[in-house]
Amino acid sequence: xxxxxxxxxxxxxxxxxxxxxxxxxxxxxxxxxxxxxxxxxxxxxxxxxxxxxxxxxxxxxxxxxxxxxxxxxxxxxxxxxxxxxxxxxxxxxxxxxxxxxxxxxxxxxxxxxxxxxxxxxxxxxxxxxxxxxxxxxxxxxxxxxxxxxxxxxxxxxxxxxxxxxxxxxxxxxxxxxxxxxxxxxxxxxxxxxxxxxxxxxxxxxxxxxxxxxxxxxxxxxxxxxxxxxxxxxxxxxxxxxxxxxxxxxxxxx
Amino acid sequence: xxxxxxxxxxxxxxxxxxxxxxxxxxxxxxxxxxxxxxxxxxxxxxxxxxxxxxxxxxxxxxxxxxxxxxxxxxxxxx
Numbered sequence: 001x002x003x004x005x006x007x008x009x010x011x012x013x014x015x016x017x018x019x020x021x022x023x024x025x026x027x028x029x030x031x032x033x034x035x036x037x038x039x040x041x042x043x044x045x046x047x048x049x050x051x052x053x054x055x056x057x058x059x060x061x062x063x064x065x066x067x068x069x070x071x072x073x074x075x076x077x078x079x080x081x082x083x084x085x086x087x088x089x090x091x092x093x094x095x096x097x098x099x100x101x102x103x104x105x106x107x108x109x110x111x112x113x114x115x116x117x118x119x120x121x122x123x124x125x126x127x128x129x130x131x132x133x134x135x136x137x138x139x140x141x142x143x144x145x146x147x148x149x150x151x152x153x154x155x156x157x158x159x160x161x162x163x164x165x166x167x168x169x170x171x172x173x174x175x176x177x178x179x180x181x182x183x184x185x186x187x188x189x190x191x192x193x194x195x196x197x198x199x200x201x202x203x204x205x206x207x208x209x210x211x212x213x214x215x216x217x218x219x220x221x222x223x224x225x226x227x228x229x230x231x232x233x234x235x236x237x238x239x240x241x242x243x244x245x246x247x248x249x250x251x252x253x
Numbered sequence: 254x255x256x257x258x259x260x261x262x263x264x265x266x267x268x269x270x271x272x273x274x275x276x277x278x279x280x281x282x283x284x285x286x287x288x289x290x291x292x293x294x295x296x297x298x299x300x301x302x303x304x305x306x307x308x309x310x311x312x313x314x315x316x317x318x319x320x321x322x323x324x325x326x327x328x329x330x331x
Contacts (some may be wrong), residue, residue: 158308171272175316182274182298183259183309190268202271 008052009075011123012103012230019120021115026109032096033219034057034168038079039094047104048080054100055161057177058135059093067093068142069177070135070155074100074161076228081128083107084114097177098158098168126231134224141220147180151188152217154178155198155205165207192216256314257282260291263307282311290324313316 003019007013012020015068032038032054039045049056053072058071058079070092073079082090084107114121119246141150157165171189175182189200197213199206207213214221254269258273259282264276276282286309 099306118327172274173271181285181290181292182272183261183270183286183289183293186259186270186272187261200271 002062004108005104007103009050009078009102011076011127011188012050015123016119018178019117019123022113022116022120023110025103026113027105030101030104032100032102034096034099036096038096039082039090039092039216041091041093042089043092044050044088045080045107047106048078048083049102049104050124051075051100051102051161054096055098055165056094057097059177061091061093065074067176068179070138071131072097072134072157072248073131078124078132078159080107080110081131084110084124084128097173098162113228124180130224130228130231133227137220137224142179145220147178147184148188148191149217149220150178151185152192152213153195153220155207156194156210156217156221157212159207159210159213166208167205168203169205170203255279255282257319258314260287260309260310260312261307262310267310273314279311283320283322284309286320286322287327289326290322292326294327 004017005013012023023187028050030049031051032051038047038049038056042082054074056073056079057069058073059067061067073094079094082088084245102133114124127160141153145153151174154174155167158169159165171182171185174185174189178185190207193199194202195212195216197207197209197216199208254276254277258270260270261268272292274285279312288290290309293307294304304321304326308321310318311320311322312318
């Protein structure tokens, strides 16, 4: 997919020039290091982030302090949906789970731009809708899938959002995100590795067989990706190819 | 805090834990082993898999085995 401008973030790269010009005076390119908080629970949201590289994790937190990941946001999207939708804060936390970089703009300036451009408003709300579908699918798999399937799904979603097959991620992080004990993660990674789908070492998981991983994720992967394709107008030639993977020409398999 | 490695041994395999996790002491590591064993057994039961024979072999950074805990120890029948 060719963007209009050479940005890795899909939303920024493909928006019409007049929309970009509304954002451009107020937007800056920043580093997004590992664990950097983008939003904290029940705290006013100050900025939206359009990641280029790296992955932001959206984590739902409960009153008792328990938490679980409900979604991933990378170069396909933008953070700050609670503020875009009219709230000032959210009980969710968003932080960088895979380090990267991207564009940052204050909520105030983004909302000013949204008021001036119905097209920009629609682009952002379409993304927020597609993210809702992602979190719905997370709820579904958390209730119905095995740990192995959920892990394969997570690895595919992360792989969609990075440029190389290496994911810099610890078993500890995966256990927090999936809501399982860390030894369960080690066990499930070992299973996937035994099937030749990944290579797992201390701080890294390398995807070796993308289509095999999709088979391992089975019904758990693909619906949210297809819906993102659909609302943004990508039509993949086969059901399992994700628009997210197409962003840098990397097809399934 | 000490880093402990939660390796899993069964009849045919040995899954080594390259990452480990930190606990205040071996007692705390054992508590984690129990919770993890319950979860891993539950997954196996749900899928109709053979559940016997696996055990945690917890080592420290030097590779010394500090604790062995069969998964079946966490099953309570009364």
